[in-house]
Amino acid sequence: MTVIDSTDQADVVARVRDLTDGRGPDSVIDAVGMEAHGSPLATIAQKATAVVPDVIMERVMTVVGIDRLAALNTAIEAVRRGGTISLSGVYGGATDPLPLMRMFDKQIQLRMGQANVWRWVPDILPLLIDGDPLGVDEFATHRVPLEQAPEAYANFRQKKEGTVKVLIQP
Amino acid sequence: MRAVTWHGRGGVRVETVPDPTIQDPTDVIVEVTSSGICGSDLHLIEVLAPFMTVGDIMGHEPMGVVREVGREVTAVKPGDRVVVPFNISCGSCWMCEQGLQSQCETTQNREQGMGASLFGYTKLYGQVPGGQAEYLRVPFGNTLPIKVPDAPLDDRYVYLSDVLPTAWQAVQYAGIPQGGSVLVLGLGPIGDMATRIAKHLGAGQVIASDVVPERLARAGATA
Numbered sequence: 191m192t193v194i195d196s197t198d199q200a201d202v203v204a205r206v207r208d209l210t211d212g213r214g215p216d217s218v219i220d221a222v223g224m225e226a227h228g229s230p231l232a233t234i235a236q237k238a239t240a241v242v243p244d245v246i247m248e249r250v251m252t253v254v255g256i257d258r259l260a261a262l263n264t265a266i267e268a269v270r271r272g273g274t275i276s277l278s279g280v281y282g283g284a285t286d287p288l289p290l291m292r293m294f295d296k297q298i299q300l301r302m303g304q305a306n307v308w309r310w311v312p313d314i315l316p317l318l319i320d321g322d323p324l325g326v327d328e329f330a331t332h333r334v335p336l337e338q339a340p341e342a343y344a345n346f347r348q349k350k351e352g353t354v355k356v357l358i359q360p
Numbered sequence: 361m362r363a364v365t366w367h368g369r370g371g372v373r374v375e376t377v378p379d380p381t382i383q384d385p386t387d388v389i390v391e392v393t394s395s396g397i398c399g400s401d402l403h404l405i406e407v408l409a410p411f412m413t414v415g416d417i418m419g420h421e422p423m424g425v426v427r428e429v430g431r432e433v434t435a436v437k438p439g440d441r442v443v444v445p446f447n448i449s450c451g452s453c454w455m456c457e458q459g460l461q462s463q464c465e466t467t468q469n470r471e472q473g474m475g476a477s478l479f480g481y482t483k484l485y486g487q488v489p490g491g492q493a494e495y496l497r498v499p500f501g502n503t504l505p506i507k508v509p510d511a512p513l514d515d516r517y518v519y520l521s522d523v524l525p526t527a528w529q530a531v532q533y534a535g536i537p538q539g540g541s542v543l544v545l546g547l548g549p550i551g552d553m554a555t556r557i558a559k560h561l562g563a564g565q566v567i568a569s570d571v572v573p574e575r576l577a578r579a580g581a582t583a
């Protein structure tokens with residue numbers, strides 16, 4: 191597997207092209223939506239302006255929204271012509287403009303939505319019973335008792351101490 | 361019981377709250393043994409804060425042991441080890457039968473214009489008490505809990521609640537041709553797991569990106 195530092199989003203597109211015969215990958219999975227910082231449910235926020243304090247709306251529409259679109263635009267630019275983009279996690283964006291001309295011209299397919307857990311259980315559970323091909327046994331970076339949950343949340347929020355996945359074990 | 365509760369944008373607390381009880385004849389009560397903290401839990405103390413109420417119990421990635429069952433529950437019994445899916449789906453409506461449990465027509469939040477209810481996830485999704493607690497009330501006891509073997513450790517099964525099906529669906533929806541290439545943007549739990557599943561299901565070339573050096577190192581190490 192090749193990993194790329196995406197601090198510079200334009201660089202990601204160029205590097206990925208180089209790695210895929212100049213075409214771009216068949217598929218792009220945008221998993222940034224699941225990340226801690228960003229991905230407001232902007233559609234919801236839109237519907238709920240009456241109950242959302244201005245300061246939050248402002249954040250939704252500016253800082254956070256920009257981060258979110260950066261990842262999605264990277265996906266649209268990076269994917270090969272005729273390829274597929276899969277969005278996981280919570281995305282909103284009633285007001286976020288998408289480059290539809292570019293998407294149409296590249297003939298991009300787009301799928302998304304919250305996981306349908308039971309749809310996939312019969313495919314996944316047998317893998318876990320036979321062994322550990324996906325490395326779940328070592329997947330958690332931290333396991334903490336219930337009483338330490340507040341510190342674990344804080345570390346996760348600040349991406350401190352290498353926190354990727356925390357299991358609370360009451 | 362003790363539970364992780366919401367207290368505004370400052371963060372969460374651990375408090376003593378009433379134990380959950382059987383309310384419907386198909387409910388089960390699960391004693392939680394492991395419960396993930398999800399990236400989307402952080403949204404609740406950030407942008408989704410206005411949809412939360414002080415004292416709401418957090419968490420939607422639990423597993424544990426069934427302790428009590430309602431009188432109509434036949435699929436699980438006290439002592440069974442179960443994982444609880446993050447979406448609360450009835451398992452028998454038209455949407456559930458299509459494999460679209462996130463759109464369950466029994467638990468859809470129509471007045472909010474939203475899909476199926478979720479554990480521990482705001483008024484928009486039913487304001488259902490979550491699984492970062494000692495005990496959890498689980499509805500639809502005959503269809504919702506996922507029975508798992510008694511061994512090995514919780515780590516093997518707990519991600520069936522969210523991380524594994526979310527990453528699996530992301531890979532399936534990506535439609536990667538056999539031997540084809542995929543770029544995964546973001547190496548949090550879902551992106552990281554999606555790279556592993558893509559390889560497992562036969563992707564020929566997996567490329568991934570993130571801005572956090574530790575996450576790049578972690579994903580590079582599993583290559």
Ligand SMILES: [Zn+2]
Pocket residue numbers: 397398399400420421446522523
């Ligand atoms: Zn989750």
Ligand SMILES: [Zn+2]
Pocket residue numbers: 449450451452453454455456463464465466467
């Ligand atoms: Zn249903």
